[in-house]
Amino acid sequence: MAQQILRSWGRVLAAPADVVDMPAAAAPFPALPAGSSSLLPFGKGRSYGDSCLNPGGALLRTKNLDHFISFDKDTGILVCEAGVQLADILRVIVPQGWFLPVTPGTRFVTVGGAIANDVHGKNHHRNGAFGCHVRRFELLRSNNERLICSAEENADWFSATIGGIGLTGLITWVELQMQPISGPWMDVETLHFSSLDEFGKLTAESDSRFEYVVAWLDCSDAVGRGIFFRANHSAETEQYKKPLCLSLPVVPPVSFVNNLSIKLFNTLYNKKSDGSSRAHYEPFFYPLDGVGNWNRIYGPKGFYQYQCVIPARHGLAPIQEMLAAVSKNGMSSFLSVLKGFGSKPSPGMMSFPCEGVTLALDFANTGASVQRLFAALDEIVAGVDGRLYPAKDGRMSGALFRAGYPVLEKFSTFVDPAFSSGFWRRVMEGK
Amino acid sequence: MKKILIIGATSAIAGATARLFAERGDALYLVGRNNDKLQVLAGDLRVRGRGQVVTEELDLNDMAAHEAMIARATAALQGLDAALIAHGTLSDQSACQASVEMTLMEIKTNALSAISLLTLLANIFEAQKQGCIAVISSVAGDRGRQSNYVYGSAKAMVTAFLSGLRQRLAKAGVSVVTVKPGFVDTPMTSGFKKGPLWAVPEKVAADIVHAMDGKGGEIYTPWFWRFIMLIIRHIPEVIFKRLRL
Numbered sequence: 001m002a003q004q005i006l007r008s009w010g011r012v013l014a015a016p017a018d019v020v021d022m023p024a025a026a027a028p029f030p031a032l033p034a035g036s037s038s039l040l041p042f043g044k045g046r047s048y049g050d051s052c053l054n055p056g057g058a059l060l061r062t063k064n065l066d067h068f069i070s071f072d073k074d075t076g077i078l079v080c081e082a083g084v085q086l087a088d089i090l091r092v093i094v095p096q097g098w099f100l101p102v103t104p105g106t107r108f109v110t111v112g113g114a115i116a117n118d119v120h121g122k123n124h125h126r127n128g129a130f131g132c133h134v135r136r137f138e139l140l141r142s143n144n145e146r147l148i149c150s151a152e153e154n155a156d157w158f159s160a161t162i163g164g165i166g167l168t169g170l171i172t173w174v175e176l177q178m179q180p181i182s183g184p185w186m187d188v189e190t191l192h193f194s195s196l197d198e199f200g201k202l203t204a205e206s207d208s209r210f211e212y213v214v215a216w217l218d219c220s221d222a223v224g225r226g227i228f229f230r231a232n233h234s235a236e237t238e239q240y241k242k243p244l245c246l247s248l249p250v251v252p253p254v255s256f257v258n259n260l261s262i263k264l265f266n267t268l269y270n271k272k273s274d275g276s277s278r279a280h281y282e283p284f285f286y287p288l289d290g291v292g293n294w295n296r297i298y299g300p301k302g303f304y305q306y307q308c309v310i311p312a313r314h315g316l317a318p319i320q321e322m323l324a325a326v327s328k329n330g331m332s333s334f335l336s337v338l339k340g341f342g343s344k345p346s347p348g349m350m351s352f353p354c355e356g357v358t359l360a361l362d363f364a365n366t367g368a369s370v371q372r373l374f375a376a377l378d379e380i381v382a383g384v385d386g387r388l389y390p391a392k393d394g395r396m397s398g399a400l401f402r403a404g405y406p407v408l409e410k411f412s413t414f415v416d417p418a419f420s421s422g423f424w425r426r427v428m429e430g431k
Numbered sequence: 432m433k434k435i436l437i438i439g440a441t442s443a444i445a446g447a448t449a450r451l452f453a454e455r456g457d458a459l460y461l462v463g464r465n466n467d468k469l470q471v472l473a474g475d476l477r478v479r480g481r482g483q484v485v486t487e488e489l490d491l492n493d494m495a496a497h498e499a500m501i502a503r504a505t506a507a508l509q510g511l512d513a514a515l516i517a518h519g520t521l522s523d524q525s526a527c528q529a530s531v532e533m534t535l536m537e538i539k540t541n542a543l544s545a546i547s548l549l550t551l552l553a554n555i556f557e558a559q560k561q562g563c564i565a566v567i568s569s570v571a572g573d574r575g576r577q578s579n580y581v582y583g584s585a586k587a588m589v590t591a592f593l594s595g596l597r598q599r600l601a602k603a604g605v606s607v608v609t610v611k612p613g614f615v616d617t618p619m620t621s622g623f624k625k626g627p628l629w630a631v632p633e634k635v636a637a638d639i640v641h642a643m644d645g646k647g648g649e650i651y652t653p654w655f656w657r658f659i660m661l662i663i664r665h666i667p668e669v670i671f672k673r674l675r676l
């Protein structure tokens with residue numbers, strides 16, 4: 001055991017923690033290191049804020065829990081340890097004609113992390129969140145109790161752990177249902193839209209015809225322009241070719257991301273013309289994974305992501321208001337993603353997605369100015385009973401969290417007494 | 432498809448190497464002392480790969496059992512194209528200083544058991560006139576240092592043994608690979624503070640596979656350790672004595 005500084009993806013927080021490696025899935029629950037009063041599972045640290053960090057406490061890494069247990073290529077049922085990355089799953093299953101039923105925008109996350117945040121993908125309107133495809137898992141509690149959890153067995157623990165932000169215990173292994181595909185290719189359509197109204201129309205007409213739907217917003221002004229992507233797995237079965245990967249080796253001393261570079265990026269991106277194309281699944285689902293450590297372009301102060309969901313009954317007006325707030329505060333977001341969520345419920349009681357539309361904005365950590373903007377955005381979200389995504393959050397108030405997740409009271413009863421996180425202490429303060 | 436014997440297969444570095452072999456379809460015979468760990472690894476390799484995976488539980492300090500184990504591996508895989516020896520223990524230097532017994536035990540695990548295996552394997556590979564023998568030694572064997580010279584001297588013995596074996600087996604067309612990793616983040620080093628010189632087992636594994644597929648020889652992994660060790664080896668003894676390395 002050694003003290004180490006582990007950062008989350010946003011790199012804002014850098015607090016030392018005792019790092020403990022879970023030796024094996026079947027190993028007993030490790031002792032808390034001397035001086036630590038709590039512990040938190042740690043996957044790949046692809047969460048942006050402090051929900052995967054435990055400043056002053058211990059982190060329980062799952063990197064040794066990276067073994068596959070079985071894969072049935074006839075039924076698509078995969079069993080693996082919780083530290084296995086989605087990238088490794090894809091490597092095994094895609095050549096055998098299967099794909100992840102739900103994937104976030106990076107494949108470098110663990111299945112344990114994907115369950116703990118109940119992650120969503122571009123196909124939420126079809127397949128719901130990750131938790132909808134989890135058949136079973138084992139939960140190891142700090143008292144060494146091992147619970148097999150599924151919709152039938154220990155159903156309440158199943159529900160609390162999916163979206164349970166790592167607080168209910170350590171997931172050791174999981175059983176997942178994959179979905180069949182013909183090959184690694186995607187048939188993609190790219191369309192420009194010049195208002196949120198148009199985005200709404202495109203979403204409505206695309207949801208039934210396309211498995212994957214997502215839009216990139218141009219945030220350089222408040223108009224609500226952007227690019228709409230919609231895609232299906234292709235019936236094409238051609239051979240696999242791996243695209244090239246780049247990596248940012250060090251943290252540059254200053255941020256490369258400022259309003260000018262954002263305008264440039266958005267302008268260049270807007271030049272991309274409408275049309276249909278065939279793409280490999282990697283650049284389609286994981287455009288940023290091709291540049292390792294791209295989060296370092298924000299420099300040593302790091303960055304925040306702000307992701308909210310606006311319930312369907314409020315339409316797109318709150319999104320328009322948020323864009324106006326961004327532009328009024330003179331800020332700009334490098335990557336802004338807008339997407340509709342469908343109505344399929346997740347088994348996770350604390351699951352973030354709900355029917356409506358989700359907006360994700362990236363902002364460099366500029367200190368007070370960005371915090372002022374967040375306060376303005378929070379007000380809009382709170383006003384429409386929206387909520388923020390803990391996986392991306394490093395700053396929301398306890399009040400906003402509690403308002404967004406009314407099941408919190410019930411969820412708290414499932415939190416393991418030895419578990420905590422920076423996020424959890426922050427939002428539960430004064431409770 | 433190659434037939435590969437991996438000894439000390441439950442090591443993190445060996446496990447990562449076995450995955451690369453399995454993914455390309457090689458058949459594997461895995462030897463380790465902990466059967467639970469072996470079964471977890473074998474299950475993983477069967478999902479990742481298409482080839483055969485066989486396991487055998489054996490404490491490698493039981494040197495009388497080496498010959499029969501190698502015979503079973505050869506029979507199970509119907510021949511051997513390569514062998515990788517990976518087991519080892521990072522000796523507790525100060526405990527060794529206080530105990531002859533522990534010092535000799537560390538030398539046994541890290542040097543003598545490997546030399547027993549190598550003696551047997553060398554004759555088989557020499558007779559079949561093809562294949563590759565690889566052993567994970569360490570940069571620690573390049574020069575004894577006060578912080579870990581028991582471990583270091585055991586690795587030095589392995590390195591010197593392999594250097595001679597390489598000369599001998601070259602004539603038979605058998606390649607011999609000496610792998611010298613620097614700092615690797617594995618269970619062996621879980622108590623150490625990690626810094627920029629640290630490598631992940633996957634990186635070391637890729638270097639091992641590359642070397643085993645090539646002509647053999649001594650490799651440092653990651654590559655920059657060749658230069659670090661060049662400097663450390665050339666520090667004059669008068670200065671070296673005063674360093675705290």
Ligand SMILES: Cc1cc2nc3c(=O)[nH]c(=O)nc-3n(C[C@H](O)[C@H](O)[C@H](O)COP(=O)(O)OP(=O)(O)OC[C@H]3O[C@@H](n4cnc5c(N)ncnc54)[C@H](O)[C@@H]3O)c2cc1C
Pocket residue numbers: 009040041042043044045046047048051052062082083103104105106108109110111112113114116117118119120121164165166167169170171172288391392
């Ligand atoms: C480029 C990028 C794109 C992304 N796109 C999306 C997206 O489209 N949709 C989306 O939903 N998310 C997205 N995310 C967020 C990411 O998917 C989640 O934060 C995910 O949970 C990270 O997984 P991880 O393995 O890195 O876990 P970590 O970030 O290390 O941990 C996340 C949580 O999981 C818990 N945890 C980890 N392992 C276990 C375990 N074995 N048992 C119990 N709890 C555990 C931790 O305690 C923590 O609470 C994106 C992130 C990045 C960097």
Ligand SMILES: NC(=O)c1ccc[n+]([C@@H]2O[C@H](COP(=O)([O-])OP(=O)(O)OC[C@H]3O[C@@H](n4cnc5c(N)ncnc54)[C@H](OP(=O)(O)O)[C@@H]3O)[C@@H](O)[C@H]2O)c1
Pocket residue numbers: 439440441442443444445463464465468489490491492517518519520521540567568569570611612613614615616617618619620
């Ligand atoms: N990590 C580093 O920084 C580093 C640097 C240079 C060289 N190396 C060398 O790399 C090799 C692999 O080590 P690693 O880093 O991968 O560490 P590791 O995961 O701890 O592996 C060491 C393995 O050796 C096995 N072993 C020890 N004694 C044994 C015995 N008597 N019989 C059978 N198996 C035995 C252990 O078995 P159990 O799992 O059952 O304990 C373990 O699987 C070792 O030779 C090590 O010296 C490591």
